[in-house]
Amino acid sequence: MSPPGSSRARLSGTRPSGTHDEAAASRQVREMFSRIAPRYDLLNHLLSLRFDVVWRKRLARRFAHIVARPDARVLDVCCGTGDLALALANAPITSAGSAPASLVGTDFAHPMLVRAREKAGEKAGRLLDFLEADALSLPFPGATFDLLATAFGFRNLANYAAGLREFRRVLAPGGSLAILEFAEPRGAFFRHLFNFYFKRVLPAVGAVVSGHAQAYSYLPESVARFPDPSELAELMKRTGFCEVAFESWSAGIVTLHSGRARS
Numbered sequence: 001m002s003p004p005g006s007s008r009a010r011l012s013g014t015r016p017s018g019t020h021d022e023a024a025a026s027r028q029v030r031e032m033f034s035r036i037a038p039r040y041d042l043l044n045h046l047l048s049l050r051f052d053v054v055w056r057k058r059l060a061r062r063f064a065h066i067v068a069r070p071d072a073r074v075l076d077v078c079c080g081t082g083d084l085a086l087a088l089a090n091a092p093i094t095s096a097g098s099a100p101a102s103l104v105g106t107d108f109a110h111p112m113l114v115r116a117r118e119k120a121g122e123k124a125g126r127l128l129d130f131l132e133a134d135a136l137s138l139p140f141p142g143a144t145f146d147l148l149a150t151a152f153g154f155r156n157l158a159n160y161a162a163g164l165r166e167f168r169r170v171l172a173p174g175g176s177l178a179i180l181e182f183a184e185p186r187g188a189f190f191r192h193l194f195n196f197y198f199k200r201v202l203p204a205v206g207a208v209v210s211g212h213a214q215a216y217s218y219l220p221e222s223v224a225r226f227p228d229p230s231e232l233a234e235l236m237k238r239t240g241f242c243e244v245a246f247e248s249w250s251a252g253i254v255t256l257h258s259g260r261a262r263s
């Protein structure tokens with residue numbers, strides 16, 4: 001086994017504390033998100049000071065030209081309570097004025113999907129569909145989607161390379177991938193400030209409000225263990241993506257990774 005914190009360990013996939021293999025990691029992640037689903041949105045907005053909303057909208061605007069195509073097929077993987085899918089559904093309306101394409105959101109935590117469907121309201125089932133599915137084994141034929149986007153979900157996969165290969169499989173050749181994830185800020189001052197907030201304040205507030213301490217100590221642990229943006233970019237290139245790029249937002253707290261499925 002690779003030592004925790006090594007590049008090889010970071011590149012393998014998430015391992016919540018106490019788990020040592022993919023199956024256990026995946027089970028624990030699913031149970032954890034199912035438990036915190038009732039307070040997930042509240043805590044997300046509170047702990048990020050609503051920056052999470054801004055980040056998803058920014059991603060959605062960036063890819064609105066694809067979503068607005070009348071024939072576009074769009075997938076939000078690890079959709080949680082559906083906020084990215086909803087931002088994508090609304091982006092063409094706000095930026096291009098045209099009707100959005102049909103969209104599918106998938107997640108393996110059932111209580112998250114219940115909330116996603118509630119929030120989608122009348123859009124659910126018509127424009128937007130939500131399905132229970134593991135991101136490592138998506139229930140779609142190859143080359144189905146023109147855009148696959150995921151926000152704050154990829155980090156939780158138990159096998160990053162397998163996840164990227166599965167994303168590549170369901171994307172049409174030339175289709176776009178967008179991964180929005182947390183990162184550790186680079187500048188020393190901001191990094192200290194961020195670490196204090198992320199490792200002390202956030203787990204304490206999260207534990208009190210959600211009643212599930214482990215989920216909110218897992219968050220900073222999983223970010224610390226996640227590959228650096230350049231490591232993830234290399235992995236994307238090795239798993240079938242071209243035009244791979246990444247950009248840091250909000251002083252490096254989050255990174256948008258993008259690429260296109262190689263033909």
Ligand SMILES: C[S@@+](CC[C@H](N)C(=O)[O-])C[C@H]1O[C@@H](n2cnc3c(N)ncnc32)[C@H](O)[C@@H]1O
Nearest residue numbers: 033078079080107108109134135151152153156
């Ligand atoms: C931090 S939440 C992000 C939710 C949403 N994308 C957002 O922007 O708020 C991570 C989500 O990924 C889901 N997830 C993690 N691993 C998964 C997997 N292997 N398959 C499907 N969903 C997964 C969890 O159930 C959870 O809902």
